[in-house]
Amino acid sequence: MTPAPALHLSGSARYDGAPVFGPLEFTAPAGTWTCLLGPSGVGKSTMLRLFAGLDSGVTFEGSLGAEDGAPLQDRIALMAQSDLLLEWRTVLDNVTLGAALRGAMPDTERALRVLTRVGLADHASKKPGALSGGQRQRVALARTLMEDRPVVLLDEPFSALDARNRSLMQDLSAELLAGRTVVQVTHDAAEAARMGDKILVMSQDRLTEVPPPATTPPRQFDAPDTLVYQGQLLRLLMETA
Amino acid sequence: MIGAARLLAAGILVLAIWQTVVWMTGVPSFLLPAPAKVAQTMWDSRALLAEHSVVTITEVLVGIVLGAGLGGLSAIGLAASPLARALMRPMLVLSQAIPVFALAPLLTLWLGFGLWSKVAMALIIIYFPVTSTFFDALMRTPPQMLELAKVMGATPRATMWKIRIPAALPGFTSGLRLAAVYAPIGAIIGEWVGASNGLGYLMLLANGRAKTDLMFAALIVLAVFTVCLHYAVDRGCTAALNRRLR
Numbered sequence: 001m002t003p004a005p006a007l008h009l010s011g012s013a014r015y016d017g018a019p020v021f022g023p024l025e026f027t028a029p030a031g032t033w034t035c036l037l038g039p040s041g042v043g044k045s046t047m048l049r050l051f052a053g054l055d056s057g058v059t060f061e062g063s064l065g066a067e068d069g070a071p072l073q074d075r076i077a078l079m080a081q082s083d084l085l086l087e088w089r090t091v092l093d094n095v096t097l098g099a100a101l102r103g104a105m106p107d108t109e110r111a112l113r114v115l116t117r118v119g120l121a122d123h124a125s126k127k128p129g130a131l132s133g134g135q136r137q138r139v140a141l142a143r144t145l146m147e148d149r150p151v152v153l154l155d156e157p158f159s160a161l162d163a164r165n166r167s168l169m170q171d172l173s174a175e176l177l178a179g180r181t182v183v184q185v186t187h188d189a190a191e192a193a194r195m196g197d198k199i200l201v202m203s204q205d206r207l208t209e210v211p212p213p214a215t216t217p218p219r220q221f222d223a224p225d226t227l228v229y230q231g232q233l234l235r236l237l238m239e240t241a
Numbered sequence: 242m243i244g245a246a247r248l249l250a251a252g253i254l255v256l257a258i259w260q261t262v263v264w265m266t267g268v269p270s271f272l273l274p275a276p277a278k279v280a281q282t283m284w285d286s287r288a289l290l291a292e293h294s295v296v297t298i299t300e301v302l303v304g305i306v307l308g309a310g311l312g313g314l315s316a317i318g319l320a321a322s323p324l325a326r327a328l329m330r331p332m333l334v335l336s337q338a339i340p341v342f343a344l345a346p347l348l349t350l351w352l353g354f355g356l357w358s359k360v361a362m363a364l365i366i367i368y369f370p371v372t373s374t375f376f377d378a379l380m381r382t383p384p385q386m387l388e389l390a391k392v393m394g395a396t397p398r399a400t401m402w403k404i405r406i407p408a409a410l411p412g413f414t415s416g417l418r419l420a421a422v423y424a425p426i427g428a429i430i431g432e433w434v435g436a437s438n439g440l441g442y443l444m445l446l447a448n449g450r451a452k453t454d455l456m457f458a459a460l461i462v463l464a465v466f467t468v469c470l471h472y473a474v475d476r477g478c479t480a481a482l483n484r485r486l487r
């Protein structure tokens with residue numbers, strides 16, 4: 001993996017003439033976990049998609065990219081709310097999908113190691129249909145890890161999971177994505193409070209940085225300072241929306 | 242199994258109504274022969290029926306294979322290339338305005354009285370449903386899936402073969418199911434217009450000689466074949482689609 005770059009965005013986005021967000025300034029420090037918290041429809045996904053170079057009819061005015069100046073293309077991995085597993089491919093073949101799509105030889109050995117790290121080595125030859133929702137999202141995480149990109153964009157990847165599986169996935173991703181520049185979009189104050197090194201609350205025209213407790217993520221979900229902080233985030237969400 | 246039982250029940254009901262109509266109206270046999278008489282004819286003419294069935298079945302199966310192949314490739318070509326879409330789609334739609342039946346004499350003229358004019362007829366009749374159902378499915382790949390592929394640096398070719406086509410296979414099989422129903426119609430029309438064998442030819446021949454019982458016999462063989470083909474394709478498609486997800 002190449003060194004993880006910092007990300008920046010400065011500008012505003014419009015869709016169909018109507019403002020989506022901005023003008024605003026966003027930075028994600030290199031090799032850390034940044035949470036972008038905000039109500040639905042405020043433009044969080046749009047911002048991630050702009051970084052990922054996915055055109056969705058949104059016009060962006062301003063500048064965005066990596067602080068090191070090199071293009072972001074080929075340095076980004078994406079994980080969405082839907083696991084996007086291909087039902088007809090085995091778990092292993094889903095994990096090596098990237099290589100298959102680039103016409104490269106899949107590194108099966110490494111894929112199996114990655115599957116071991118997400119605790120699914122025994123399921124490598126199953127089809128996704130045989131897995132639970134939590135297991136499926138772990139396969140998606142394994143697929144993301146397999147890409148080995150320095151920048152990882154997470155668009156509410158755990159929001160469809162039950163509370164227990166969500167916590168487990170949060171711990172696992174914090175461990176396995178450490179050292180990368182991660183931007184995680186979420187509408188869940190508890191998730192932001194657990195995960196972020198840096199936490200930004202997004203409203204249409206503004207990003208408000210709220211300094212988290214000094215503990216290192218993933219924070220204990222029941223630690224008093226995490227809970228107080230979570231309340232503080234929620235208060236801010238209520239007031240800005 | 243329930244489907245088969247229901248089919249059998251429906252068949253028996255039809256036979257009963259048929260026999261009742263014959264008894265009650267006393268209609269002459271050359272207009273409507275009784276089921277028993279048709280059954281007798283089927284048995285007596287089994288060699289003749291078998292010989293002509295083989296011809297029609299061959300036409301239908303070759304037509305389906307070629308039509309599904311050509312339709313499948315066309316759909317992929319259309320899905321892959323915006324230029325092909327711009328050029329071909331109006332033509333495809335326009336081609337639907339021509340009644341295929343009207344083409345049968347031309348096909349006979351061009352391809353002769355043998356197998357290929359009927360294969361062409363079956364092919365033409367199934368080409369559009371196969372192409373359009375598969376094409377629609379190819380254009381409905383979940384956009385998020387395509388975005389993931391893009392971020393992964395996928396080539397368009399790999400995206401097509403590894404994501405879009407496999408995801409669209411259910412659409413292809415819907416086209417195949419339609420093809421199984423339409424292809425026999427195409428083959429029979431082809432035989433009516435010009436042939437020296439096949440069930441459609443046999444029906445015309447029997448009709449011309451007022452052998453209505455033989456005509457009914459050929460019709461029943463054709464119906465049984467079409468129903469069997471429909472079930473075989475339906476079951477085969479369902480099994481294939483399920484197997485790849487297990």
Ligand SMILES: Nc1ncnc2c1ncn2[C@@H]1O[C@H](COP(=O)(O)OP(=O)(O)O)[C@@H](O)[C@H]1O
Nearest residue numbers: 015020039040041042043044045046056057058
């Ligand atoms: N492709 C699109 N189609 C329709 N609306 C869009 C599109 N892209 C952006 N928008 C607009 O941008 C707004 C923000 O969307 P999004 O970024 O998905 O919000 P969030 O992820 O914060 O819930 C939406 O409310 C919508 O009005």
Ligand SMILES: [Mg+2]
Nearest residue numbers: 044045046155
């Ligand atoms: Mg969103």
